[in-house]
Amino acid sequence: MIPKVISGGCFSDHRGSISYVNDFTFENIERFYVISNSDENPIRAWQGHKLDAKNFYCLRGSFKIHFIKIDNWENPSKNLVIETILVSELESKIVHIPAGYANAIESLESNSKLMSFSTLPLANVKDDDVRYPCDYWKINE
Numbered sequence: 659m660i661p662k663v664i665s666g667g668c669f670s671d672h673r674g675s676i677s678y679v680n681d682f683t684f685e686n687i688e689r690f691y692v693i694s695n696s697d698e699n700p701i702r703a704w705q706g707h708k709l710d711a712k713n714f715y716c717l718r719g720s721f722k723i724h725f726i727k728i729d730n731w732e733n734p735s736k737n738l739v740i741e742t743i744l745v746s747e748l749e750s751k752i753v754h755i756p757a758g759y760a761n762a763i764e765s766l767e768s769n770s771k772l773m774s775f776s777t778l779p780l781a782n783v784k785d786d787d788v789r790y791p792c793d794y795w796k797i798n799e
Contacts (some may be wrong), residue, residue, distance in 0.1 A: 659711075659756040661725055663743060666750035677750040679715070686777045692717065693772045695765040703762030704795065706731065706788035710778035712755045714763075719770025720746035723753050724762040724797055731788055734760075740795055745772070760790060762797060 666679030695702055706728055714723050723745060726738045743753050752775075755761055763772060778786055 661741065661743075661753065661755050661759065664752040664754060666752070668750050679750055679752050682713070682752045684775075686711075687713070687775045688779045689776050691774045691776070693763060693774055694770065695763065697768050700766075701762060701764045701792065701797065703764075703792045703797070704760045704790040705762075706760035706790065707755075707757055707778070707786055708788065709757050709782065709786045710776050711757050712761060712777075713775040714745060714753045714755070715751075715773045715775075716745040716747050717771040717773055718747050719765060719767035720744065720748075721766060721770055721772050722764040722797075723755070724764065725755050725759045726761075726795060728758060728760055728788075734790070734794075736795065738795065740797060742797075760788070762792075762795075764797065 664679055664682045669676045723743045724740050726740055728734050729738060745751060745753060
């Protein structure tokens with residue numbers, strides 16, 4: 659499986675607005691988090707997941723979701739290609755990152771909030787989560 663964007667939409671009228679991603683299914687979702695990076699540390703990097711798939715939805719502000727397909731969990735190449743998808747509160751979409759990738763979350767504005775849906779039960783996270791130093795792969799500015 660490869661990373662993908664699941665597009666949604668927005669509807670507004672005199673009552674307000676609704677954002678939606680009707681093609682996203684919550685099948686296999688086990689838990690969720692709301693992420694807010696600090697202004698001092700706007701990049702949360704690098705978290706790898708052997709089994710857990712991640713799904714990201716921007717609630718406020720904007721983010722860059724960076725991700726890399728891991729070639730070797732114990733000693734990944736430093737030359738792996740970083741892919742990036744921009745998400746913002748102005749558009750309604752979910753970025754799906756399948757298992758086998760490491761990701762980095764970069765907030766682009768103060769007070770940005772990102773919702774993360776995970777597919778692995780919390781009891782299994784300890785055996786799945788692989789952390790790499792923030793500077794292991796350089797994110798182009």
